[in-house]
Amino acid sequence: MPFTRGKKPTTSKIPKLGAKSAEKQVKRSSSPPHGAPRKRTAFIDITNAVSQCFLTPQFDGDEEVVRPAHKIELSNPIKKDLLKKVQKKTSVAVKNDANPKKSASVSSENKTEEVQNGASLVEKPEEPISRPSLPPHLLPPTVPPEFDIDSDPSNDCTHTPEYAKEIFDYLKNREEKYVLHDYMESQTSLNGTMRAILVDWLVEVQENFELNHETLYLAVKITDHYLDQHQASRESLQLIGSTAMLLACKFEERLPPCVDDFLYVCDDAYKRSQLIAMEMNIMQGLNFDLNIPIAYRFLRRYAKSACLQFHSGYSAKDLRPVVRHLHRMLSAAPDAKLATVRSKYSHKVFFEVALIPTVSLEKLEKFLEKETSQK
Known part of the structure; x- marks a missing residue:
């Protein structure tokens, strides 16, 4: 399989953002034209309702007149609950000035209600909520202390020991769905030596791109399962392998290489449209299920265990x-x-x-x- 060392020089055709336009931009005036309604600007007048709720008492001669505030200052954001309280206090204050007797009765009633509510809270303490016990089939599997290999958090910062055994039991059960047969007997243009050369080339790609080992193992699995279901020619074998590696990178890597990188490692033997079409064919052939159990995950787990029979079964x-x-x-x-x-x-x-x-x-x-x- 051809594999050219080094990097191919590339030129970027993406236009630069933030370039200044030749035309001068005219600043829009904030004041409306004569006779036109004033528009609401962002973060100043939030809504018509809110702007009218902030009432400030002003004096016109000897009479007190309540007028809406002219401007809302939002340097310190106000919560909705606080806005509601301010609105309620303002409306109550206006009503109290008109009817002092009624306001006195309302305030006394509010005080009695607060006292009663406080007494009820003291008399009725919160009872602890009793959670129903889980059925036996939903309880996590019990692991004896001598067989526990997951409690040490120093192995992996994202390790979840309470779910580790269930996760690997699930992966082990999924292996039955992905049992491979000797598909080379049905491939008329391929043989075992060609597959071995392809896998050796995928190892070289994994090392040059510095990919995870899980990515390599998953790429080989994807290639095998696709060849198990579809006929392939000798010329398209490298295209299948590189596309499988691209899919594995998208599944495993945090920053997967782009399509142009895989076209480059194939020495430009294929076009972009061919690789994208092969990607669609592989995904449809696998029913869009790339969560194939790989041997490397089990190897990492069993390598730190001295009780393989318990964990592997x-x-x-x-x-x-x-x-x-x-x-x-x-x-x-x-x-x-x-x-x-x-x-x-x-x-x-x-x-x-x-x-x-x-x-x-x-x-x-x-x-x-x-x-x-x-x-």
């Missing part, structure tokens, strides 16, 4: 066929075309696991027999 006997298959794959002669994966896991970040010699089959079988007998 598998015994040593269940793992024997998978261990033998992995040993046979690792013992095979390395392929010169697949150097990226071996180079990646030869790094110190991954503890140089690719440089560790593979154990012999006899030693592996003794270990498996020992583990099976202990269980």
Whole structure:
């Protein structure tokens, strides 16, 4: 698969914002023309009703006249409740001046009501609300203390130990929906070697873009599930892989690379319209469901556990066929075309696991027999 090092120079055609216009802007006058109604401006006259509610007493000779305020100052924002109280006090004050006897009776009634309300609050304390207990099937699963690997918050700042086991049980149940078969038998133009070269190239893309490991694993899963349902040609295999990586980036990454970056790593072998069309085909083929369980999530969880049988649900006997298959794959002669994966896991970040010699089959079988007998 072609992969060109370096970055392609790009020129921006986006016009700059904030450029000054050649025409002079005429400032609109705030005062209305002669005879026209005055318009309400933002944050000064909020509504007609509010502007009329602020009444200020003014004196015209010896008579007191109540006139609306001319301007509302909003340097300190006033809450709605406070506005209602001010309006109520102003209206009550005007009525009290007209009828002092009635205002005295109203004030006495208000005081008696406040006293009664205060007495009722004292006499009737709030009772604690009793919450109904949850049914057994809704209670979280109980984890024995010796098997607890989620309570330590130092592993992840976003860790939720109370939901961790339920989350992974849910992912394990979803795996049954995404069981892959050997689809290469139905692919007339592809074979296993071509898929291996594509995966090795996806690893190189993941390293160059510095993507998460979950993104790489999800991209490979998306590619496999699409090829399991659709026929593909040899020329479109890289397009399928790069589009799958783009979808995985949108699902996993906080800042995913753009479409032009994936066209660039494909050495401009495809057009933008082809990649977008393939993206639509993959999404429709997966029924717009990208939440595919990947092995890397389980690996991160099980790597810190010494009680794999409790958390995984598998015994040593269940793992024997998978261990033998992995040993046979690792013992095979390395392929010169697949150097990226071996180079990646030869790094110190991954503890140089690719440089560790593979154990012999006899030693592996003794270990498996020992583990099976202990269980």
